[in-house]
Amino acid sequence: MANNNNSDLAFRSSLLCLAAVMLVVGLWTHSFRKMVATYFMGLAGIAGVLLPDWEFFDRDVSQWAQPVTVDDIRPDDVLRPRSTRRKNSERDAERRRRSSARSGERGGEMRLLTHNMLSSNIKGVTNGFPLKIEPEKVVEKQVDMNSDFLRNIFSKIEWKAFVDAAKALGYSELPEEADATLIDSQDFLTKFHHALLEIHLEEGALVCPETGRRFPVNKGIPNMLLHEDEV
Structure with a gap:
């Protein structure tokens, strides 16, 4: 490597000297022909100096020092x-x-809203909704009430499953049956909001109603992953 570096340095130094000589000749004589003659004579001199170093000419191009490109600069x-x-x-x-x-x-937020949209997707199961709840730890987290959201989501809630889930988590203030006329009641919206968004299953399990397969809930996050033989 030291010989290669020395050869590179000698080659570059020779080119610089040649360029300097060409510049001096051009300025001194004002002759383009003499500049060209100086160029070829200089190349011959450089070749004479470097020809004994055959490795310089036989060296693989990949070993030459590569310039920095635009892509290499951040x-x-x-x-x-x-x-x-x-x-x-x-x-x-x-x-x-x-x-x-x-x-x-x-952690996660396992609300009853989420529970109302989950079902067991185990292979062969035809009745995987609603998932039964086995609570170990239930927490309440205050959330600002949005009446418009509650009115819009009401029609999408499977009410019986929702009421049973609320009871499983210890809340029994919801009516057994509910229709669209109740959404105009502020008292109903308050209870609906509390059960839907503020009661969280922090630790426990969700159970497939058909197979009894338990899906653990840890820090509010339900693990619904299936085993290979269940897919």
Whole structure:
């Protein structure tokens, strides 16, 4: 490698000297022909110097020093000082750590709204809804009430399954039957909102009504993944 570097240095130095000589000749004589003659004579001289180093000419092109291309340059690395890039990287890493910590503390949100839309998809199951609830830990989280949302979602709720799920989590203030006339009642909307969005299954399990297969709920997140023989 040392010989290769020396040869490269000699070649580049020779070219620089040749360019300097050509410039001097051109300025001194004002003759293009003499500049061309100087160029070819200089090349011959360079070849005479480097010809004994056959490895210089036989060297694989991949071993030559490659120039830096535009693709190798990141604009941020060029425009921002190194110290600034390091500080920004540390700040981004700290932000990600805090976000992960908040996500871990908050966990999932297994509301009765979510439960009302889940079913067992085990192969061969024809009646996988509603999933039975085996609660171990139930929490309440206050949520701002949106009456328009409640009125719109009401028609999409399977009411009997919703009432049974609320009872399983310890809330029995909902009517056994409900129709569209109740959505104009503020008292009903308040109870509906509380059961739908504020009661959470934090720990426990959801059970397939047909097979008895248990889907665990951990930190408010239901694990509905199936085994290979269940798909």
